[in-house]
Amino acid sequence: MRPALLRLLRRPSALSVIDSLISSPLGIEQLENGLRHICCRCETLNPRFQNRASRIKPGKPAHNELPSRATRHASGFRVHEIRTLPTNSGINSESGRSISNGDSPVSWKQLGLDPERLELESDVGHTRDIGTRLVDDPSHQTDFSLWLELLRYRQRRYGDNGTLDIWEGLMTRVGGLHLPVEGETSDVLWQSFVDLGFKRQGILNELADYSLVLWNKTGKRWPRLYQSIVGEFIQRGMTHQAVNWHKRLQHPHLSRPNDIFQCFKPIASFSTNPVRHPAGFARPQEWTLASRLSALRTICKYTKGHRVYGLVLSALLEEGSLKEALQMHHFLVQRGDHPRSYDDLRSLLQYTKGHGSISTYNQLRQYAKRRFFKQHKQTEAVDLDTPTDESSKSNPGEWMEEKQFKDDFGARIFATKALNFEMILSGLKMFGVPAIGPQSLREMATRARGSQDILKKLGQLEEGGISIGNSVFSRLLRRLAIENREIVLSDLIGSDQHPDMLEDAETQESLLVGYYTVRDWRQYNLTLAVLRELLGEGPKLFDVHIRKHIAAGEWAMTSKVVDEMLAQSAIPSSETITFMVKQALSLRKPGVGPVQQPNVCPTQEVTFVFRVLQRIVQAGAEVSPRLWIELIKRFGMTDNWDELRSCCLWLARHYSPHHTLATPKSSESAQSITPILPRAHNHQILRRIFTRQLQDAIIAWGFTIQPPSRVRTYLATGVKGDKLVPFVRGIVLLRELKQIGVHLQLRRIPRTCRQRFTILYGRPIFSNRPKNRALRRENPYVAEQVIADINRAWGEPLFSDQERNRLDRAMYTPSYRPRPRARLGPSTVQ
Known part of the structure; x- marks a missing residue:
């Protein structure tokens, strides 16, 4: 019986009901205090009950004659009969409920005792029947305890659809509300909407947009929004989405850069056991410690100023994950995230001294000396200079200094066929070599027999305390070996590029475009893998693909990649936009x-x-x-x-x-x-776009019809749909822009029209533009008709009497003369 009961209690529906009862005990506390520990049949047979019942007056409630406190049985519940509302309570069966003046601020607290009214009041996920719900009343709109009561009911009754109804009610039916950001009510509301957003991606985007608007308007935010969204994506193993949402929510929801570590706390506290996700998640899978740390490293790359060295290292060492702690030590140090004090590094030194190799401890010891020995010379000298027991037996004297191992020398050693890998590894351990470079790693991989052999040798190097570094070549070699991509792995090992060239993103992008143009797919796939390792799967890689298709002249593919990028909430960089404009x-x-x-x-x-x-x-x-x-x-x-x-x-x-x-x-x-x-x-952008010169050009382009023979059949459409001469289309466009909100230079419009009339109807003077001469010949409209249509297009007379006189003078007495032609030599007048 007990296991069956536990299974029932673990159901999501049971957990929701229990959570609702614990957090909102209002309905139970208002029940009348008359519950007995005996059944009703036994109670009615009690003589004391019969005597008391005979003394009850008609019309007087029986619960007023309850026994005294001393004779009453102790009970934690108060029970009363759940009654339906009377007919005059304000509910109309046809039109719904109308808000009455008798509703006090606390009257809604009786909703939990009336299921029918609670069903009606919580049905706010639409814009019908505005004014028939409590939340439509301005006095109740900002009462978020009422919203919480409605949310809990809809969740119990309708699940996610109920949560969606409350969200639509807040955003659409009421609108303009500022959700609370502090207290238990705010936590329940925000977390409910976040949980809904993971099942409906559109709601998550709306919630993020709303939080940004709330921050811009009030300067307030829910402090757990970043952790709830990014941390949940991390728990589900969706690293790419976690990184995208980290970049989206970093401002303003990430208070401090160190708060990124809070997203990794819920996932099984850094144990080496995989995390098992409960049923119902979108992507249930087992996520190992290495994957979680990989996500942490990726997010750290997009976060400036983080100082999580002490938090991460202490969490890893508490679980005994020395290998992962050393990897994170090297990564964070390269990122500039150093330990703040010697105490942050002391535990790693001590743990490495007892469980790690001598070479690894040597490397950490040298780092500690460079970082802290000068500042803590007297207090830390003994701890830093004390060797382990094993090292004192093998090295009675001082510690052997770290050897400088040149990469080209190591490459020659690994390329020597007389030495196998085990011999080389033993020699490296003996001389205390802390790390090998990418050239040595390439020669080692060249002699390996496939990806599995490479992984085996990399594991032996790590067990021996020899690092392979954090270069692009080493990371890509490990990744390709894990993914078992033999062809790309072979091309990487046999490539003629120096490993340092793999660190240059611009060079790799130019190679990618070249290989794509000539359709060399093997080299293209290798270069693309290098760029993925350099730039990640984020917006920078999308920018590379956009520039690649633009350089190849593939506009349709460019548009497709832009759509995919925007679908993932990423935006092309300014460099990509500039490149597109220059190339297209x-x-x-x-x-x-x-x-x-x-x-x-x-x-x-x-x-x-x-x-x-x-x-x-x-x-x-x-x-x-x-x-x-x-x-x-x-x-x-x-x-x-x-x-x-x-x-x-x-x-x-x-x-x-x-x-x-x-x-x-x-x-x-x-x-x-x-x-x-x-x-x-x-408004400033509009002024900078629609300058006075551009407004003049719009009018001039309206007068220009190409080809000129088209002027006889082409008609412009006015604002009211009437047909006008084609020359007024620029005037119509300016009027539409003015109605939208563009500031126009009204005094320049008649002057620009006057210039165009001079070309069309002025004296037949020479024009250096053939299209103007051709348009003048093909023009079938008289000037009076064009002027009348201009006034109709503008909606009011555009030319005053003074402007009309100027227009007549411009058409018949032009203010300019054609330039005299330059003479090539003296002329003779006969």
Whole structure:
């Protein structure tokens, strides 16, 4: 019976009910205090009960005649009958509940005793029937104890869907609330939404966005959000997601860089036994200590200023993991995370003295001398200079100084066929060599027989206290051997590149592009593996792939990689954006259109760059206003008016302080997000994009119809849908931009129109642009019709009487004359 009961209690539903009863005992404490330890049948046969029942007056509740405290049995529960609400309680069976004036701030605490009303009040995951719930009342909206009561009920009744209903109620139905960040209520609310987010990725993104908005508005945050999300990903073995969310939540949810260690505490306190995840997790698996430490090292690479040396080393040494402690010691020291005091290093020295090799202890001892011996010369000299018992027997004198082992010399030793690996290893131990370099490691791997033999020899080196270093070659050699990638491993060992060249990311990227262009897949796979080891599986590797496809001219693949990058909440770097613009866009001189490239359409290249930048900016990246101006100019110079109009309107809506754009992940959430940039900053960006020169150019491009023969059939569409002459399309676009919030130079619009009228209807003077002369010949519209349509497009008369006089003078008495041609020699007048 006991094991069966334990199994029942361990069920998630039972745990949820028990947790609810413990944390919210309100409904039980309000039960009437009349519970007996005997059954009701025995109680009714009691003469004392019959006598008391006969004395009860009609209409008077029986519980008022209870026995005194002395004669009453002690009980921890108070029980009363759960009653339904009367008909006049404010609940309408047809329209739901209407909030009455009689609801006091504490009246909702009776909800736990009325299941029907609790069901109604907790149904807030929609925007129907606004005003029929308690949370619709402003006096109850910020009562998060009420929200907690509703959340617990929906969780018990509907599970994750119930939690989602409360989240939608907070964010959509009510909106604008600031969740509490301190206390038990805040912990339950936030943790419930985090748990829901791990089952529905869109909710996790919404929660992170909301926390950032809350921080920007109030300067407050829930202190456990980083640990709850990143730590949970680490427990599930999802290292890549943990690193991505670490970079996303690092500001402002990581108070101190040292707090990254808190995410590794829950996972079985650094024991060498694998962690067994409970059923129900998304990716149940066994995660060893090496994998957890690998995740810690990856997160440390993306965290500046961490000082976790003492925390990590002490946790590892408490579990007896000397090998892992030495690995973390070398890694943290290379990262600049040194022990703060000699006490942090003392336990590692003592543990290595008793359980490690002499060479390893020698190496740590030299490090301790360099780091602390000068500062603690008197107090630590005895401890540092005391050799172990084994070393004193083999070395009665002083400790042998650490030998400097040159990498090229070690490579020649490993390449000597007369010496096998065991002989070389014994010699290295005898001379106290602490580490070997990548060249020696390459020669050792060359003589090995496959990946398993390499792993075996690497293990023997580590057991002998000989490190292989932390170079890219050594890390990649171990990784490829573990993954059993024999072909890439063979190419790495036989490569003609010096191991130091593998540390240069720029060189490897140029090689990757070259191998990809000539389709040398073996060298491409090797170079890609090197870059993965250098840059990791993060945004930097995505940037490399984007630049690779751009260099190869593969725009479709570039767009696909950008979408994959944005789907993982990563954004291309500014270097990648600059590279894309320089490679994709043709050269252009100031005032002249782009140079026509063979097999490349100028319109297509500008459209491609605009589409990519559009998605990147929606994800949170910043693009220089000069780049947007260049794209608009290219659209106008190539007479791609539809793309020009779409680009201008999108920029105005995106950067306008009066508009909000939907999040790109609309499939997961249809809510709007708050613009990342402040409104004042957005307004400045709009001013820098739509300068007065660009506004003049938009009007001029509207007057330019290419080819000129198209002017007879092309019509512009006004704001109200009416058909206008094609020359007014620039005026229509400026009016739309003004309605969105773009500041216009209104005085310059008539002047720019006057210049275009001079070209179309002025005196037939010579023009150095053939398209202007051709458009003048093909123009079928009279000036009065164009002026009338301009006023209709603008919505009000654009030309005053004074401006109209200027326009007439410009058309019939132009203010400029054609330049006289330069004479090549003296002329003779007959």
